[in-house]
Amino acid sequence: VWSIAQNSPNLFHTKCSVFSSNYLDVIRARSSCFAFPGRYYDYIFDFNKSQLGPAKRNSAVELKQLLVSVVLEPECDLYPSITSDESYTLAVEGPVAFLKANRVWGVLRGLETFSQLIYQDSYGTFTVNESNIIDSPRFPHRGILIDTARHFLPIKTILKTLDAMAFNKFNVLHWHIVDDQSFPYQSVAFPELSNKGSYSLSHVYTPNDVRTVIEYARLRGIRVIPEFDSPGHTQSWGKGQKNLLTPCYNGPKQSGTFGPINPILNSTYCFLSQFFKEVSTVFPDQFVHLGGDEVEFTCWESNPEVIAFMKKKGFGRDFQRLQSFYIQKLLGIVSTVNKGAIVWQEVFDDHAKLNPGTVVQVWKNEMYPVTQAAVTAAGFPVILSAPWYLDWISYGQDWRNYYKVDPLDFDGSQEQKKLVIGGEACLWGEYVDATNLTPRLWPRASAVGERLWSQQNIKDLEDAYDRLTIHRCRMARRGIAAEPLFTGYCNF
Amino acid sequence: ADFWSQEFSGILPPGLCFATNACYRTAVQSGYQVAESIVPGDIEGKQHAPEKSSLVILVGTPGCNELPSLESGENYTLTINDDHCFLLSETVWGALRGLETFSQLVWRSPEGAFFINKTEIEDFPRFPHRGLLLDTSRHYLPLTSILDTLGSYDPATHIYTAQDVKEVIEYARLRGIRVLAEFDTPGHTLSWGPGVPGLLTPCYSGSHPTGTFGPVNPILNTTYEFMSAFFLEVSSVFPDFYLHLGGDEVDFTCWKSNPDIQAFMKKQGFGNDFKQLESFYIQTLLSIVSAYDKGYVVWQEVFDNKVKVRPDTIIQVWREETPVHYTKEMELITRAGFRALLSAPWYLNHITYGPDWSEIYMVEPLDFKGSPQQKALVIGGEACMWGEYVDSTNLAPRLWPRAGAVAERLWSSELVTSVDFAFKRLTRFRCELLR
Numbered sequence: 001v002w003s004i005a006q007n008s009p010n011l012f013h014t015k016c017s018v019f020s021s022n023y024l025d026v027i028r029a030r031s032s033c034f035a036f037p038g039r040y041y042d043y044i045f046d047f048n049k050s051q052l053g054p055a056k057r058n059s060a061v062e063l064k065q066l067l068v069s070v071v072l073e074p075e076c077d078l079y080p081s082i083t084s085d086e087s088y089t090l091a092v093e094g095p096v097a098f099l100k101a102n103r104v105w106g107v108l109r110g111l112e113t114f115s116q117l118i119y120q121d122s123y124g125t126f127t128v129n130e131s132n133i134i135d136s137p138r139f140p141h142r143g144i145l146i147d148t149a150r151h152f153l154p155i156k157t158i159l160k161t162l163d164a165m166a167f168n169k170f171n172v173l174h175w176h177i178v179d180d181q182s183f184p185y186q187s188v189a190f191p192e193l194s195n196k197g198s199y200s201l202s203h204v205y206t207p208n209d210v211r212t213v214i215e216y217a218r219l220r221g222i223r224v225i226p227e228f229d230s231p232g233h234t235q236s237w238g239k240g241q242k243n244l245l246t247p248c249y250n251g252p253k254q255s256g257t258f259g260p261i262n263p264i265l266n267s268t269y270c271f272l273s274q275f276f277k278e279v280s281t282v283f284p285d286q287f288v289h290l291g292g293d294e295v296e297f298t299c300w301e302s303n304p305e306v307i308a309f310m311k312k313k314g315f316g317r318d319f320q321r322l323q324s325f326y327i328q329k330l331l332g333i334v335s336t337v338n339k340g341a342i343v344w345q346e347v348f349d350d351h352a353k354l355n356p357g358t359v360v361q362v363w364k365n366e367m368y369p370v371t372q373a374a375v376t377a378a379g380f381p382v383i384l385s386a387p388w389y390l391d392w393i394s395y396g397q398d399w400r401n402y403y404k405v406d407p408l409d410f411d412g413s414q415e416q417k418k419l420v421i422g423g424e425a426c427l428w429g430e431y432v433d434a435t436n437l438t439p440r441l442w443p444r445a446s447a448v449g450e451r452l453w454s455q456q457n458i459k460d461l462e463d464a465y466d467r468l469t470i471h472r473c474r475m476a477r478r479g480i481a482a483e484p485l486f487t488g489y490c491n492f
Numbered sequence: 493a494d495f496w497s498q499e500f501s502g503i504l505p506p507g508l509c510f511a512t513n514a515c516y517r518t519a520v521q522s523g524y525q526v527a528e529s530i531v532p533g534d535i536e537g538k539q540h541a542p543e544k545s546s547l548v549i550l551v552g553t554p555g556c557n558e559l560p561s562l563e564s565g566e567n568y569t570l571t572i573n574d575d576h577c578f579l580l581s582e583t584v585w586g587a588l589r590g591l592e593t594f595s596q597l598v599w600r601s602p603e604g605a606f607f608i609n610k611t612e613i614e615d616f617p618r619f620p621h622r623g624l625l626l627d628t629s630r631h632y633l634p635l636t637s638i639l640d641t642l643g644s645y646d647p648a649t650h651i652y653t654a655q656d657v658k659e660v661i662e663y664a665r666l667r668g669i670r671v672l673a674e675f676d677t678p679g680h681t682l683s684w685g686p687g688v689p690g691l692l693t694p695c696y697s698g699s700h701p702t703g704t705f706g707p708v709n710p711i712l713n714t715t716y717e718f719m720s721a722f723f724l725e726v727s728s729v730f731p732d733f734y735l736h737l738g739g740d741e742v743d744f745t746c747w748k749s750n751p752d753i754q755a756f757m758k759k760q761g762f763g764n765d766f767k768q769l770e771s772f773y774i775q776t777l778l779s780i781v782s783a784y785d786k787g788y789v790v791w792q793e794v795f796d797n798k799v800k801v802r803p804d805t806i807i808q809v810w811r812e813e814t815p816v817h818y819t820k821e822m823e824l825i826t827r828a829g830f831r832a833l834l835s836a837p838w839y840l841n842h843i844t845y846g847p848d849w850s851e852i853y854m855v856e857p858l859d860f861k862g863s864p865q866q867k868a869l870v871i872g873g874e875a876c877m878w879g880e881y882v883d884s885t886n887l888a889p890r891l892w893p894r895a896g897a898v899a900e901r902l903w904s905s906e907l908v909t910s911v912d913f914a915f916k917r918l919t920r921f922r923c924e925l926l927r
Contacts (some may be wrong), residue, residue, distance in 0.1 A: 436889035
């Protein structure tokens with residue numbers, strides 16, 4: 001199984017329950033809205049690929065039913081959130097298997113596990129071992145970052161990624177949707193942003209596209225958190241929104257180039273208010289990612305109006321204060337529309353005043369445990385990404401490095417460690433598009449997936465290798481072009 | 493031709509004809525695939541440019557049913573002007589190269605009309621051996637991966653049948669591509685053992701066999717009987733004059749441990765020098781293969797370990813730093829009079845973050861100390877895609893467009909070195925490949 005369940009030792013029973021060959025009756029108990037996802041039938045019974053044979057093993061018991069029961073209000077019509085209960089228990093004891101969860105989110109996780117427990121014996125009979133699993137995630141925030149600005153990603157690719165995420169129990173899609181290079185997000189309030197800022201009119205996400213992604217994700221228990229990164233990384237915004245970006249100066253004259261968003265103009269905040277008001281209705285998740293990374297100060301430094309503003313505000317020459325001024329106003333706007341904020345670590349490092357509950361994403365690799373300690377000591381939740389930049393490819397089995405990371409390996413109290421809500425594997429798009437995204441993400445991201453779901457003591461690399469090679473073939477069988485870990489072959 | 497020239501010469505109408513004097517099927521079949529991809533459907537052309545109705549392809553000595561070889565000429569000239577529109581070459585292989593160039597010169601106006609600029613090209617490859625190594629042992633590659641075409645193979649058995657091999661060879665032939673098969677021995681042969689008991693050397697711990705095996709056993713007559721029969725078959729299945737016999741990374745530990753081999757070494761007077769035993773094996777193998785009227789390519793260890801080989805052996809350089817830097821290795825090999833193939837800086841399986849294609853592009857194969865005669869012995873190179881971490885899920889994006897950098901280095905003149913210029917063309921070419 002990938003990722004290993006919380007109480008894994010019970011998996012290794014020798015007694016086997018055996019399925020009847022091609023049908024499993026799924027009974028829903030006590031659930032009004034829950035519909036068994038048909039895709040799990042295909043995942044389990046592999047309809048296109050398997051040979052279906054009659055059960056030949058007399059010693060085994062036939063498993064007739066999977067009984068699914070949701071204990072509390074299932075939340076089927078809600079969106080998943082950071083507090084969603086993903087716990088489940090799975091008891092396989094012929095002739096009935098019991099999948100019990102508090103919410104529909106746990107059912108989804110349990111179904112994935114169940115589908116991974118089933119195998120075909122040498123006769124081709126679908127078999128599952130007697131099991132007793134009690135499972136829940138170690139961290140509630142387990143994400144994948146995709147970048148659709150450096151390269152446009154077709155919707156098909158995004159949906160495939162969501163499928164693969166579900167196979168690995170990821171529950172957050174961090175959609176870094178716009179950046180310097182392009183602005184593919186079609187805004188209703190500001191249509192010129194994508195009209196002028198996208199690579200082309202066919203490289204645009206319409207409101208319908210966005211809705212499709214959000215719903216597809218929801219049905220897999222995956223949150224979609226959009227990132228509209230500012231004030232840096234915004235070149236493409238300036239194409240469709242005049243006077244948004246800071247004009248750079250060459251001495252006394254404008255150079256014709258632009259820098260980060262102009263933090264001194266009221267029009268800037270007027271725009272941001274309207275823009276994030278729309279964003280807050282389009283994206284239902286409680287959180288929105290505001291970016292805030294890698295702000296270049298040179299352009300601000302060159303602009304006489306900015307300098308004058310700095311003087312008036314008493315910031316001196318400290319542009320971090322101007323940056324913080326901007327971010328704080330933006331955070332205010334976002335809280336007005338009742339959203340929580342996630343920011344990159346620079347916002348914290350550069351001393352902006354953050355509302356409590358603002359989440360800080362740690363991405364800089366140098367001494368990241370020190371950063372984790374500092375952020376949690378100040379009382380803010382942390383999402384860890386620094387050791388998990390999957391766009392940094394190298395020769396060989398680098399998944400092992402991702403697997404070895406311990407997100408809580410820093411100096412801090414228990415309370416501090418509780419503030420680490422999880423992590424994200426990042427696949428930045430400078431060298432990635434639909435031609436190579438899937439093999440570059442999988443199965444390397446799977447290592448991160450298990451690290452974030454399973455217990456700290458699940459760290460045996462050899463066992464992980466054995467299970468991950470099987471899981472990789474499973475993903476390939478399910479249509480995800482996950483690349484190989486090492487030499488070998490898949491049995492189909 | 494300067495792609496960026498201002499004048500344009502001709503509109504290509506739908507269904508551009510290829511008039512040729514030769515090998516309609518061979519030369520033009522591939523050509524038509526090229527043409528069909530560039531001339532679809534309705535076009536509204538600007539009528540003030542002369543319309544070209546046909547590209548005339550004239551081939552001197554077609555040889556359509558032949559196989560390409562190391563000696564095949566690939567020269568061609570392409571002339572597009574107001575009066576003429578023709579592609580001239582001595583061989584059908586040159587025509588194929590010219591058609592590829594032609595297809596890359598065609599461009600579309602924003603209205604959708606197809607154009608080609610006035611062109612006067614005289615082209616020929618700098619190196620005659622411009623290769624790509626594919627490894628189908630570390631991971632089986634379905635024929636679709638190999639051919640990008642429909643292949644009938646059995647996904648369950650992970651085997652290439654005789655029919656599969658024939659398909660690959662013919663598909664390659666129609667594109668002027670030679671298929672060079674490598675059966676690497678005496679090392680890298682563990683998988684041979686289960687099917688040929690007694691072929692591999694049993695390893696010993698003290699006086700007891702451990703149950704594990706090492707390289708091919710060089711001291712048994714049965715070994716050479718097997719190799720004779722095997723390479724007789726290989727020689728007829730693979731029609732190219734050359735076979736690659738491997739010879740790399742032979743681990744001597746197992747041989748050292750085996751008492752029979754120790755006795756043999758003593759008898760032969762090899763002392764403790766296992767390189768001599770390796771040479772003994774390789775030399776015997778080479779004479780077997782020569783008897784089948786085949787030439788051979790070997791990895792550099794065969795040369796480094798001073799195996800006595802025929803003067804027309806081709807040595808492939810793959811090691812970057814040992815025993816010497818690869819440029820030094822090229823110098824030594826050519827100084828000894830052997831032809832060389834360069835691969836060391838072109839291991840495309842060694843991925844890293846970022847645009848590594850430019851380092852690949854900047855390699856100059858003749859950048860070593862040597863006379864012009866020596867340099868003439870460098871017949872080309874090969875980009876290698878070893879398969880430890882590669883299969884059909886990631887082969888294509890890992891290979892392309894990075895292999896394109898190697899391809900231009902091996903075809904074009906050594907003066908073509910501008911990385912910026914290459915970047916512009918390579919990004920465009922990459923999008924073409926996707927199309």
